[in-house]
Amino acid sequence: MTNGLLRQSRFTTFDGTLSLVTDHQRPDRYSHLESLEYDRPRIARGGGYAYSASSFGADSLVQEMTCFNRFLKFDPETLVLTVEAGVRLIDIMTWAIPRHMHLPVLPGYPLVTVGGCVAADVHGKNPFKDGTFADWVKGLTLYHPQKGYQVCSAMKSPELFGMTCGGFGMTGIITEVTLQLAKLPAPALAVTGASLHSLQEASRTLLSCEADIAYSWHDACPGPGFGKGIMYTGHWAQQEKGAADSLSFTPMTAKSRATLPFSVWNGITARMANKALLLQNDIAGASRATDILKASFPFATNPYFHKLFGKRGLRETQFLVSEANIERCLDGLKQLINATGAPTMMISLKRFRGAQQSLSMTGTGILVALDCFRNARTESFMEALDAQILEFDAQPNLSKDSRLPGSIAKQTLPGLVKFEQTLHRYDKDRLMRSELSDRLGLQ
Structure with missing residues (x-):
């Protein structure tokens, strides 16, 4: 097997209602991300804890990012941490809590990856007080097969950053995320x-x-x-x-x-x-x-x-x-x-x-x-x-x-129409696709 162990695998939504077999790659180096045909439809996958099929689809190659799990950089003065997208929330907690730090926004399960948290813009147990995950993201790096690696933040390429936070992987493969941690108030x-x-x-x-x-x-x-x-x-x-x-x-x-x-x-x-x-x-x-x-x-x-x-x-x-x-x-x-x-x-x-x-x-x-x-x-x-x-x-x-x-999503989500228009300008070939994107009509 080549290109990061290409194989066929079965994927199932965490609620158990949708299951299918599709192409699967579990890359463990950046050359594997880059080795596939530039026009091949694909979608990134983290821990697989979403209830919707946002990380797999019938005609898309699934690129599972769990091997990209390194801590890359930390600034003890600002509490800013950079990690690869496959790092899990429990990994951050295990490292940060003994150092009297924490990540204020934690979704429902500790094995969710940081990349998945960004893609779904998850929330924690008090989103009114703490906001959503995107509020704690300082910047990120994306890989798109036709655009290469792109760095974005709320200050640099803000449109791409905004589309990626809560964009369910449709702008590219998230490879790195820079997070703002907070001091741990108590144990x-x-x-x-x-x-x-x-x-x-x-x-x-x-x-x-x-x-x-x-x-x-x-x-x-x-x-x-x-x-x-x-x-x-x-x-x-x-x-x-x-x-x-x-x-x-x-x-x-x-x-x-x-x-x-x-x-x-x-x-x-x-x-x-x-x-x-x-x-x-x-x-x-x-x-x-x-x-x-x-x-x-x-x-x-x-x-x-x-x-x-x-x-x-x-x-x-x-x-x-x-x-x-x-x-x-x-x-x-x-x-x-x-x-x-x-x-x-x-x-x-x-x-x-x-x-x-x-x-x-x-x-x-x-x-x-x-x-x-x-x-x-x-x-x-x-x-x-x-x-x-x-x-x-x-x-x-x-x-x-x-x-x-x-049809319901388009009538209820205030950002969907603009997102679709911007997405088609950004990715005319619509390479990043999943069952969710197809169900929403983002083709």
Whole structure:
């Protein structure tokens, strides 16, 4: 095998709903990136934790960047760190936390790569306070087969930089990223879990919350328990045991998530699990010291939620609603779920602030995440939810939805039309392609 071990591989979205076999290269040197035909369609791939197929497509070569995992440069005065795109978040945490530094924006899983974080412009547990990942990127280097290596930042080539942050790999292969780290305020977080009676109570609480971490979890099963939940807030705190001693977890991939041949989750088991979580929170008490890994990545230290969806997988959607529309949106969501007997399991809310103009969400409001197990009603419910997204002028998160139609995306994402126009000027041959870009009609 040549050109960085070309082979055929199967790729699956992390939600388990889309899987296909396509050409695959796992380069471990820059000459491998450069060795392919200059006009061959391709797309970069990191850890593979997106719910959408943004890192593979039927007619594109997948260039998996996980071997590009070196730390390149660090300035101890400014706390600016340059790494290759395949460096994982857990690698940065393991290096930075003992040195009393951290990266404020951490998405849902510690094995996500830095390049993937840039491409999806991910957010953490308090995006209103910390912003999105792009806010902590000082600059980056891209490789495009027809343009070579390009360095860009908010000051140098700002248009290309803006398109790349939240552009899902469509501007080229991210090879290096320069990040702004922050001083670590304390080695742990004091997390409080307060009981909630409704989604509306959570949204009102979030709008006035000034915690370092702030998000809610709710029972989304149709019926009388709908909306009951927990508001998780966290503040940096001291603890005797150093946080660097507790950065361990059992890795989960799209394949290991789908080990079970069937889904354990259904209407009955989902209700039981939600009631058990509410009871567990009441027993645990108001506040507890939590290490940084568990506070940042709750699903990493408790993987059973995802694994119990089995091989069939789950459906998730996430969308941003303005503060003006959030109350009506949550009312409409409750009515829709109860009226249809939807296969919904949990809802989470966060307050959000985003400033990008690419394919990522922008503006301020409340971010709503909704998980469904899959049965005969799932797809019809998701279509009805699309109509509500339009009704309440919400913005979907493309990385969290593996089936969002391009027609809905074009009506809801404020930066998409301009992104498409600029992309076609920048890359007339449209070499960087994925299932997501094809679904959005960016051909």
